[in-house]
Amino acid sequence: MSKNTGRIIGISGNLIRVEFSESVIQNEVGYAVVGDTRLKAEIIRIQGSSAEMQVFEDTTGLSVNDPVEFTGEMLSVQLGPGLLTQIYDGLQNPLPALAAECGFFLQRGKYLDPLDRQKKWAFSPQAQKGDTVSAGDSLGTVPEGIFEHRIMVPFRLRGDYTVDVIQPEGEYTVDTVVATLKDERGETHDVTMVQTWPVKVPIQAYAERLRPTEPLITKVRIVDTLFPIARGGTYCVPGPFGAGKTVLQQITSRHAEVDVVIIAACGERAGEVVETLREFPELTDPRTGKSLMERTLIICNTSSMPVAAREASVYTAVTIAEYYRQMGLNVLLLADSTSRWAQALREVSGRLEEIPGEEAFPAYLESVIAAFYERGGVVKLRDGSVGSVTIGGTVSPAGGNFEEPVTQSTLKVVGAFHGLSRERSDARRYPAIAPLDSWSKYDSVVNDEDVALARKSLRDGNEINQMMKVVGEEGTSIDDFVIYMKAEYIDAVYLQQDAFNDVDAATDAERQEYVFGRIMKIVRTPMSFEDKEATRRFFQSLTQVTKDWNRVKMDDSGFKELEERIEKMISEVTDYA
């Protein structure tokens, strides 16, 4: 047997040092064998005749001289129909299947097939014998839930191929050879519905990369209106603990207008994933009328699961995102939290005794983060269709202080920044995105003039508020006070959104345009009041009515009624002078 086998010469936490005799590859996968258990590990550094490997499992029970079997393959995922609706761990183990086999607890060294090998898929060929094709071209499709899943020429094939054999329409398992391709030298290559791809290598089987310009509607008003994201863009959500990062991502994963949502729960609480996992199958996606789960895939490597697999989990997620992008779909990848992945890097770096950078993070942290977000983007495929991967990552800065390596490295590369503030979350002003500090380089769904006015109002209101803290309300002019109250009004009825109210939780682009237009009209209206007390009373009532308005569907009769009430209230205080 020509199996390449090494032996363990050192163990420290999840890092093992392995002596080898034949050649090995950086990032190659190997299995540490302990009794009849095989523990998956990845080479992360090679020095002389020994390699350091991070083990994706608890290393208890391993000892020096235990064998390590190298596979010759880099850490990879399997791509094919049946990925959607799945719940995988960071190494693409299907967790429900694992639960069916092992019960309540995860079992170390147990690796199951990511794809169902028995299930038959209805294949419709698209390519014909004699066609010239290359990597990423569609050979045929199978229906996967709400999508036509493209069976593509494997991404690893370089150059042009001729279709030699293509299966007729029929029901096949994923391992069936659906096409045979001939290369320029006449050699044949069998294509099944499954291909494997190394997770750390971006898939590049497309014609060109485009600039992200189309807005991605999240139905979160403060995001779409003030700090929009674009399809194929990237954004980050840093914030102290409990500020609402996860809730914001959960809301986005429900309402965002995209085809596929991939949730990478990386080193956070298991309970949070469970909410998604149990609720999504019951919720209908208004876009398709089908269960939300049909467009969703969860990669779940929560905080008590093996630390080394956290890194794998974000790469597994982004690789699967790129795969669906290759089908001309818009994919949204939500990673929570990228800091946990960075910490996993830090742990390994420490064990490798590398020279530490700031807060003991490795010096290469910045380039690793940049390379990850670079995998987001809009691409034009060779058949002319367009697909995108949008990446949104949360960041969990130590002490809630954004001046730390992970936040700073992320801010350098993303297109939008939704900074959550403790002050806002304490005041229950959700979503707690700080309106004065956040930014976006993408285009808003509402008109720029109104956005500029809203920004100015919020800034002015804040200044007056700061001033008022020094000089008191009595030292503030009534005009300034009105400006302040208007800013508070924008905040209360537009920036804040009630995630638990069915209507208010999601505001589509049309309603945002309409409502924002109305509210900015109110802000523009000159008003006069007897005194500050009257001003406050007026805005309290106005806020109340406007909030009620937010809770009514746009096509309900109540919507117009409340709008008229608001208009009447405004007319009563308008200064016509």
Place this chain on the structure above:
Amino acid sequence: MHKVYTQLDRIAGNVISLVAEDVTYGELALVQSDQGSSLSQVIRIEGNRVFLQVFAGGRGISTGAEVRFLGRVMQVPFSEALLGRIFDGSGDPRDRGPAITQNMIPIGGPSVNPAKRIIPRNMVRTGIPMIDVFNTLVESQKLPIFSIAGEPYNDLLARIALQAEVDVIILGGMGLKHDDYLTFRDTLEEQGALSRTVMFIHTAADPTVECLLVPDVSLAVAEQFALQGKRVLVLLTDMTNFSDALKEIAITMEQIPATRGYPGDLYSQLASRYEKAVDFEGAGSITLLAVTTMPGDDVTHPVPDNTGYITEGQFYLRNGRIEPFGSLSRLKQLVNSKTREDHRAIMTVMIQLFASYRETLEKQSMGFRMSAWDSKLLKYGQRFETEMMDLSVNIPLEKALDLGWSILADCFDPEETGAPSKLIEKFWPNDHSQETQKEESQEVASV
């Protein structure tokens, strides 16, 4: 028979090293020297050199100490016989009762498959309005009490333990003052709860490393009870001591610290314990309440900071009260829609008004004139503090909600509260008509 080694080549802090064969990672060894014997655990292997962390500490160990590898990992006994008993961090009795050695189970076992978890659904009633109304505790929740030293956090833990409807209480004490340990024991005994309690106690006088074992043994035992269908409440106090023990070991092992001396894996270490909180479908549950003292009252200190990122909220204990700001039960929304229809509204409205009250207090302290609105807020804030926040208040949730409406009605006009109009119609107390309200507010304004 396992070979005995007698040649230590390094003793630093609580870590010793020696040359040994056929040792497995994580295995236990018994270290015997003139000072007595202690268990130790393999924490690193370099070729044939083995590093051991000695539970009783390195003090007094001689280079000629006997080291005997046991070929097994750390275990703890599990049976009904544990109930009513008190042990130390290594699972040895502290209460003069007999040692229990049957049915040994490993500690620090694998984590629950997320696909097997269910959404928590049961409220744990405590009779404390600051918890029940504003930050409802939920079965299977993991929640720390953030506190500065000197606050009555152990009393609060004991009170919740006694009032919560659970089958088994497990108390894990880390670096506990001996007096506090006795207080816990006596309180539970007086209230007749000792017979459903198991205690694993490490006191400030015990060896540091043993402190590290307390959460794992407590949670391993809790897990077994939960698998048998019991609702288990685990109390861990104080997790800052646990973290400091981790720091001590990391420094001895010459690890590069991440922040303020704490190791970079502090998050993962804490998370692997807290994540043991669970509701098993078809069996029992583990609810986990822990104490995290904040050195210097600084919530950005690495221990509270990392804890906050792991747990499902936190209670801030300050001046003997649960502070509404910063305190948060992240699971509350899973249960507070099923209690009473006005629960959420009361929760939101009262906190928002209380925030305004705090702002007014600030203005007042700076000597600004108080507007009529400010006066209303002041009246409201004081009532809120004495009738809701005070820890001596002990009323069921429904009473607390009624009290909430009555405080609001005494202080404000309905529309000033921002509560949804529908609820105001239904719950606003009738004896507070607009007229009397106006008079009152004018009175206040003229004060």
